[in-house]
Amino acid sequence: MKLLIVDDSKAMQAIVRRGLTKFEHVTFSIKKASNGKDALAVIDEWHPDIILSDWHMPHMSGLELLAVIRKRELPIKVGLVTTERNEGRIKKAIKLGAEFVLAKPFDDESLHKAIIPLIKVKANNGFVLPKLNRLQQTLNRSLSVEVTLTSGAPQQVSSELLPCIVGLFEDGLTNKIRSIAVLNLQAACILGGIKSELAKGEIDKMLAEKRISKEALEGGKKALSDCAAAFTIPGSKRNLTFKNMILLADDLQKVEALFNKPDEQRLDLSCQSADLQSGSITIIAS
Structure with a gap:
């Protein structure tokens, strides 16, 4: 798999490269560039799968590089490795299509965790897992917040x-379940509560009481249904369709069976909105 490191600091290029040599899931072929402008020349010639870019660089910033890549609709995963801390700017980068924004300084483990979702889509052997940026965009088109x-x-x-x-998400042609999304209570209340336009106080009360109302459940069902557009079947232009939603209250064995999948068949996400508690979502290819 081809990976391009873009950073105006030679020392940081070396740190990122050293961290990548310890990555156990896949072996990278690595090239480096000192700014976004130089990176575009490498992209045109070499066609990398992944780019890890600094944000603030001369000639062309990482955000400007990301914008060009998205405008050209290039099939490249872009992660930003940066000292940028401004929350508004980070959200803008995610909206623009950044797969992640990793804050400097970082350790190898943090770098590896950020990269794992990027390699899953490339090597998932036909498994249906959504791309993070597309899922993000699809979800926010569905919600008012x-x-x-x-x-x-x-x-x-x-x-x-x-x-x-x-x-549960299925292939409409075969009626076979191809992907499953597991939302913990916090994520379910966030998505369902926002989709149902519940007040923050009502969502906080559900979380405090460890329950989810019928209204929030219905909202969650609608939000998940809207998200089906982000689940594209490999090798086709078809998307999965939403089949059903299930509330698991006490069947821990069923949850264990769902989670008993290798890393390449799952996508683990954190879900956050305003000042609500963060939630967790795991998407599993079946």
């Missing part, structure tokens, strides 16, 4: 995960 999705830690299977929401 902005929700931010970022790569997150894998959800732990324990009684604390219950109750949770399970959304």
Whole structure:
């Protein structure tokens, strides 16, 4: 897999490269560029799969580079590795299509966790997992309040995960379930509450009481249905369709069975909106 490091600091180029050599999931072929303008020349000639770019650089910034890549509709995953801390600017980068924004300084583990979702889409052997930026865009078209999705830690299977929401997505031609979304209570209340236009106080009350109302459940169902447009079947232009949503209140064994999948068949996300609690979403290719 081809990966381009874009940074005006030679020292940072070396740090990122060294971290990538310790990545166990795939071996990268790596090239480097000192700014966005130089990166475009490498892109035209070399066609990388992934770009890890600094934000603030002379001649062309990482954000400007990302904008050009998206305008050209190039099939390149772009992550920003930066000292940028402004929340508004970071949200703008995610909206523009950045897969993640990783703050400097960082350790190898943080870098590896950020990269894992980027390699899943490339090597998922036909599994249907959505691209993070497309899922983000699809979700926010559905909701009246902005929700931010970022790569997150894998959800732990324990009684604390219950109750949770399970959304089923199927191939409309074969009626076969191809992807499953598992939302913990926080994520379910965020999406369902916003879609149902519930007040923040009502959402906070559901979370405090560890329950989800019928109204929020219906809202969650509609939000998941809208998200089906982000699930594209590999090798085709068809999307999955939303089939059903299930509330799992006490069946921990069923949740364990769902989560018993290798890394390349799952996408773990953190879900955040305004001052609500953050939630977790795991999408599993079946």
